[in-house]
Amino acid sequence: MAGSGWGPPRLDGFILTERLGSGTYATVYKAYAKKDTREVVAIKCVAKKSLNKASVENLLTEIEILKGIRHPHIVQLKDFQWDNDNIYLIMEFCAGGDLSRFIHTRRILPEKVARVFMQQLGKSPLPQPDTRDSFLPIPLLPGLLPTDFGFAQHMSPWDEKHVLRGSPLYMAPEMVCQRQYDARVDLWSVGVILYEALFGQPPFASRSFSELEEKIRSNRVIELPLRPPLSRDCRDLLQRLLERDPSHRISFQDFFAHPWVDLEHMPSGESLARATALVVQAVRKDQEGDFAAALPLYCKALDFFVPALHYEVDAQRKEAIKAKVGQYVSRAEELKAIVSSSNQAVLRQGTSARDLLREMAHDKPRLLTALEVASAAMAREEEVGKEQDALDLYQHSLGELLLLLAAEAPGRRRELLHTEVQNLMARAEYLKEQIKMKEAHWEAESLDKESLSESVRTCDGTLGCFCSLPAPS
Template sequence: MAGPGWGPPRLDGFILTERLGSGTYATVYKAYAKKDTREVVAIKCVAKKSLNKASVENLLTEIEILKGIRHPHIVELKDFQWDSDNIYLIMEFCAGGDLSRFIHTRRILPEKVARVFMQQLASALQFLHERSISHLDLKPQNILLSSLEKPHLKLADFGFAQHMSPWDEKHVLRGSPLYMAPEMVCQRQYDARVDLWSVGVILYEALFGQPPFASRSFTELEEKIRSNRVIEDFFTHPWVDLEHMPSGESLARATALVVQAVKTDQDGDAAAALSLYCQALDFFVPALHYEVDAQRKEAIKAKVGQYVSRAEELKVIVSSSNQALLRQGTSAQDLLREMARDKPRLLAALEVASAATAKEEEAGGEQDALDLYQHGLGELLVLLAAEPPGRRRELLHTEVQNLMARAEYLKEQVKMKESRWAAETLDKEGLSESVRSSCTLQ
C-alpha cells in the first residue's frame, strides 16, 4: 500500500481516485470498476497493521452482517478483497455525501424532509432489529445520501454493529458519545433500544441544526444525557408512519383498498366507500412518489383522478345523510333532557354531547368535537349501565348509539385530515386540492 501522501492503493479490477473520508482504521476512496460498465463504487481500505484483536472482530462482524442483508436504505457491500497490506470493502457509492454535511450546509432541514428521512432510517432500523442486529453507532456521519438531486438515506458503517436480540444486554462502550443512550454513557448494561435514542438525537439535529447535548466535556455530557424517561414505540409512531412510506408495496395496497371501495360503493354504503377511497389515496400518494416510469406514473394519476371524483360525489351523499340524522335526533334529545331534570349528572353529560355537536359544525372543530364526544360518552355509558328499564333507558340507549356513530364518523375525518402531509406532497403532482377536499367532510 502507498503511504500517506502517495495516493490511493492499487487494487486489481478497480481504479481508486479521490479520498472520500478517513478514520482510525480505514480510509474510503471513490473508485471505478475496470469492467465495461465502469461502475462507480466506494472502497473502504483497512490497513492490517492498524488492527488490534477487537478491531479485527468488529471488521469481521461488519463484513458478515453486510454480506447477509439487502435493503434499499442500507448501504450495499458488493464484495471484499485483501492483499498483504490491506482489507478492502467494496461498497455501494453514495454521491450525496453524509447526512451531517447535508444538514450543516442547509443549517436546518424542513420538517417534511426530516420526516421522509426518518421514515427511511426507521425502515432500515426495523429491518435490522427484526434480524436481531443493532447498529450501535448511529450518527449523521454514518448515514449516507444516494444523491443530492433526489436523496435517499443509506445507513452505513457497521463497524460497531452486533447481533443482539431485544432482550440481550451488553456493557461494552461503543459509538459516539454525543449520540449515545444514557445507559451506554453511564457504562451500564444496555440492549437494542439504544439505537432508538440515537435516532432521536439525529432527528433533533436535523430539525435544529445541532445535537441536543453538545458539551465541553464527557462529564458534562453525561449529566445532560441522564434521564429516566422511557423511549416510545418509535416504529409505530404516527409521525414516522412507516405504513405509508413510499415503497414497492404502495400501489398494491392502494389497489386492494380501491377494489373494496368499489364493491362497498356498489352495495350502497356511501360512508364506508368514502372511507375506503380516502384510505386508498393515502397509499396512491406514496405510490406516485415511488414510481419512476413516467408512463406508469401518468396512468396512476389518471386513476387517482377518477377516484377523487367519485369521492367528491360520495362526500355530498354522506354529508347530507349525516345532517339528516342529526336533525332526526334533536327531538329525541329534547325529550331525554326533559326526562332527566331530576338527574343533574345525566343533564351535565347531555350538555357535553350538545357542545360536541355544536363544535362539530364549526370549521376545523373536528378534533375538539371528538374530544367532547368521547368525554360525554364515557359518562353516559356509566349512567346507562345504572339506569333501570323504562322509557328513559330506551331513549338514553338510542342517544348513546347515535353519539357513538357520530364519534366514529368524526374519528375517520380526523384521521383523513392527518394525511395532510400526503396531500401536500401531491402539490407537485397537481392533485392535492382534489384529494384534500374529497377527504375532508364539513
C-alpha cells in the same frame, strides 16, 4: 497494499478517488474496480490504530451481519480486505451521499420525508432485541450511503482509559453512564436521528464535549421545539423514543406498530395496486348509491395513492395518477357533504334522547361532564378547519362514556347511553376519515416532481397501468 499518506489509501484491485464522508472511526471513498467492468463502489476505510480489541471484535461482527443482508434499504457489503493500517469494507455505491449529508444539506426535512426513513427502518431486518450487543443497520432512502452510524452503535462507549468512544451524540444515556444496556439503545439512536431530521440539530447539540456529556447524563426530560409544528403522532413517537429510562422507552414491537411509522402505507411497488383495488370498490358502492360505504373506501384508496405517487419516478405517469386522484378527491368531497348532512340529521334526531339522558344523569357528575364534552365536540365540528379539535373532544368524551357504560346497570339509562356511544363513535370515525382525506389531498397536491424522485430507485414496471383506474361516478 498501503494506507498511509494524505491522499486516498491504495488498495489492490481498486482506484480510490474522492472522499465521500467520514465518521469517528472511518472514512469513505468513491472507488473504481480495476477490472473490465469498472464498477463503481464505496470503500469504507477503518483505521486499525483507532480500534481496541473489543472494537475489532465488534467490527468483525458487523462485517458478518452485513455480509448476510440483502435488502433494498440497506447498502450492500460486497467484500472486505485489510492491510497493516486499515480494514477496508467494499460497499455498494449510492450517489446520494450519506444520511448525515442528506439531512444537513436540507437542514430540516419535512415530516413526510422523515417518515419514509422510519418506514424503511421498520422494513429492515433488525436482529432480535434480546442481546446486550446492539447493531442498528440504519436504513436509507435508496440512493443514500451510511458512513458511521451502524459502526458507532457497535463500539464500546468507553475505552480502557474511560474515554468516551463512538458517536456520543447518538448514544443512549445508559451507554454513556456505564450502566448495563441492551438493544433498546438503538431505539434511542433512532429518536436522535429523527429529531435531527425534523429540527436540524440533535437534541444534545453542544458547544463542548463536557457540555454534551452533562446533557446526556442529566435527568431532564427532553422537550421538543414548537417549530416546525409536527403532527400529534410524530411528537408522540419522538417523546417515546427519547425516553431516558430504557424500561419506559417504546418497545421494538410498539415502534414497528406505531401509527406515525405507518408501515402499511410505505411507498412500494404494491401501493398503486392496493389503491386501485380500493377505488374499484369505492366506485361500485358509489354507483349503487351506498354513499356512506363509498366515502371511506375513497379515503382508504387515497391513503395508498399518495405513497404510489412517492414511489413513481416517471413524470408522465405521476401526472396521470395525480389527475385521477384529483377526480377521486372531488367526488369524495361531494360525498362528504351528502354523508355529513345525513349524519347531522341522525345527531339531531338523537337530541331528545340526549336531553333525556342528561336528566337521568343528575346523580352521575362524570356522565354529565362527558356529555358536555360531546356537545362541545359537536359545536366545534361546525367550525371551519376545526375537525381535529372536534375529533379530540369526541375521543375524550368516548373514553369516559365507554367506562361508564361498562359499569352501568341494565335499564333505560343504559340503553340511552349505549345509543349515544354508538352515535358518537360513528361521528368520530367519520371525522377521522375526513382528516385523513384532507391530509392525503394536500400531500398529493403539494407533491412536486423532485420530492423523493432524486433518491428512489428506478421504477421496475410493477405498478401496472394507470389507465385501468376507474372513473368516479
